[in-house]
Amino acid sequence: MNYQETLNFLYEALPMYQRVGKSAFKKDLGNTIALCAALDNPQNKFKSVHVAGTNGKGSSSHLIASILQEAGYKVGLYTSPHLKSFTERIRINGKAISESSIVGFVEEHKRDIEEIGPSFFEMTVAMAFDQFAKNVVDIAVIEVGLGGRLDSTNIIKPEACLITNIGFDHMDMLGDTLPLIAGEKAGIIKPNTPVVISERHSETEEVFRQKAIDEHAPISFADELGLPHYETALKGKHQEKNVLGVQGLIEVLVKQGWKITSADIKNGLLNVLENTQLKGRWQILGKDPFVVCDTGHNKEAFEYIIDSIKETEYNNLFMVLGFVRDKNVTELLKKLPRANYIFTVPNVPRGMPLAELKEITTQLDIEAVYIEEVNEAITQARIEAKANDMIFIGGSTFVVAEIDEL
DSSP, X not given: XXXXXXXXXXXXXXXXHHHHGGGGOOSXXXXXXXXXHHTTOGGXXXXXXXXXXXXXXXXXXXXXXXXXXXXXXXXXXXXXXXXXXXXXXXXXXXXXXXXXXXXXXXXXXXXXXXXXXXXXXXXXXXXXXXXXHHTTOSXXXXXXXXXXXXXXXXXXXXXXXXXXXXXXXXXXXXXXXXXXXXXXXXXXXXXXXXXXXXXXXXXXXXXXXXXXXXXXOOEEXXXXXXXXXXXXXXXXXXXHHHHHHHHHHHHHHHHTTXXXXXXXXXXXXXXXXHHHOOOSSSEEEETTTEXXXXXXXXXXXXXXXXXXXXXXXXXXXXXXEOOBTTSOHHHHHHTOOSOEEEEOOOSSTTBOOHHHHHHHHHHTTOOEXXXXXXXXXXXXXXXXXXXXXXXXXXXXXXXXXXXXXX
């Protein structure tokens, strides 16, 4: 198979959460363990750090990787979902793995994949571990896909763990209270393995402390570490808390003997976009009008986004938004600022049709324009917006993924 045929095989043969949602989520680690065993357990052949959380885990993973790269280490980075290309999920020193690596992996292990029947995510995780082992990385930064306790990434034995913000997302799978959700995220805390919590919350703090006690794992909260203030290239108010958590994690690694200087931290935070090719986090796409996109797609993420919008100067605000069906769209829309709304549909099976969205916006008395295709919606916003206006594009990772100019 060529690269496109290989991707088609993976998309069609393996249930993909990004496309179909909950039905692709496996509530045990059996498939991942079996597939990695067939690969001679590559996850045991490199050092790692593990990053979980509702919001901020992707940004934090990229920041950690960037700092480690600045320190001179060969760094693997596994994140999900991808925006433009599947290869984005697996990077080494910021460079996405080659298409031929993906084709070769599937060719070599197609029989195991077909016999075990993993989900798309389970297969991707195993592929990442295999690539990091074969390329002999010094350390890999592994981002949890969903939850933590039962996430496919949770078979590694990391040097340290980081848990970022905890919020209401994927409640049908992780629980409908913050303590229950935190309990799932806390599942990445390993025996005798340090864990850093980026953001303290009264409803979740005891969950993390108790799990750390149970696992004899040293625990620290970033806000109690007295860390210096560093700037980062990632914009948006929420990045301040992410940076504190990242610094806390790096401090743990330094205590373990990893050679990382304050200059490495400073440069890693500032050079994260160049070092890791991160896209979609408060990413500026244009000026006059000011155009920005963000992949934030739940209640807490929207609160951060709205805070960042409030700090931006503009005359009129245009918002191009699309959603997936398994989000509480009503709650998200209630938080939005006064704006000229253009609603659209991400091109995935989970995408919320405009008819359903219009029912919700009508109940909330939101006046809007409805355009099916994402880039046509963006074009309409650009036609209407003047030089001193602002255009925000988001609502779903999959809306951002479709932006032509990204």
